[in-house]
Ligand SMILES: Nc1ncnc2c1ncn2[C@@H]1O[C@H](COP(=O)(O)OP(=O)(O)O)[C@@H](O)[C@H]1O
């Protein structure tokens with residue numbers, strides 16, 4: 146339906162680390178001419194700022210007190226996603242082991258979630274054609290009225306193998322343990338934990354290629370658009 150196709154479409158993709166959220170979301174957004182937002186990068190960016198400014202990560206009230214200080218800007222072109230903090234490109238520094246090990250603690254602080262959630266909603270509202278937003282709580286909390294919600298899963302072994310491939314030969318067992326620990330922290334926090342929304346479509350990517358996952362999600366978006 147032509148009118149339906151012209152309306153912005155909002156797609157929420159959630160799931161634990163290494164399930165393919167970023168690669169899938171970027172490709173789907175690129176294929177369909179939508180914007181793309183990596184919400185994990187935003188939580189990593191605020192964590193990077195906290196670490197850089199000597200904030201005690203173990204102290205939620207210290208984190209809450211400075212939550213509004215950094216200016217975090219996300220570029221939403223899927224061909225060239227960007228993330229800056231106070232004008233500094235932090236795309237590289239937010240992927241360090243140090244930030245990865247601290248991001249769950251920072252992102253569990255309610256004031257941090259409130260601030261980042263507001264940023265995410267305003268970026269989604271500004272996307273003329275629509276947007277693919279990936280994270281942990283997009284379908285449940287950030288965009289509960291999304292047109293399509295996907296929850297990606299994969300076995301811890303598959304996820305660890307994918308991540309260690311990226312980290313240039315990092316030990317698979319320690320990568321697997323670190324992933325499981327982060328999943329547990331993200332799933333057990335009080336404020337908007339990692340969870341599948343009741344109306345999300347669950348896709349187990351363990352035995353699928355990335356191309357198959359992308360095809361599956363593109364088909365689901367097209368079906369939603371056609372049904373409007
Ligand atoms: N279905 C898949 N099969 C094999 N490798 C995959 C698949 N999906 C993603 N990958 C690879 O796994 C790694 C992690 O994917 P990524 O999209 O960053 O996951 P997430 O955003 O969920 O953490 C990347 O190197 C990506 O190319």
Ligand SMILES: Nc1ccn([C@H]2C[C@H](O)[C@@H](COP(=O)(O)OP(=O)(O)O)O2)c(=O)n1
Nearest residue numbers: 162163184185186188248252280281282331
């Ligand atoms: N919507 C989101 C997205 C990420 N987070 C937190 C929890 C995650 O462990 C970190 C990092 O997310 P990110 O998607 O970059 O992690 P991976 O690339 O999957 O390893 O941020 C969150 O709390 N809520």
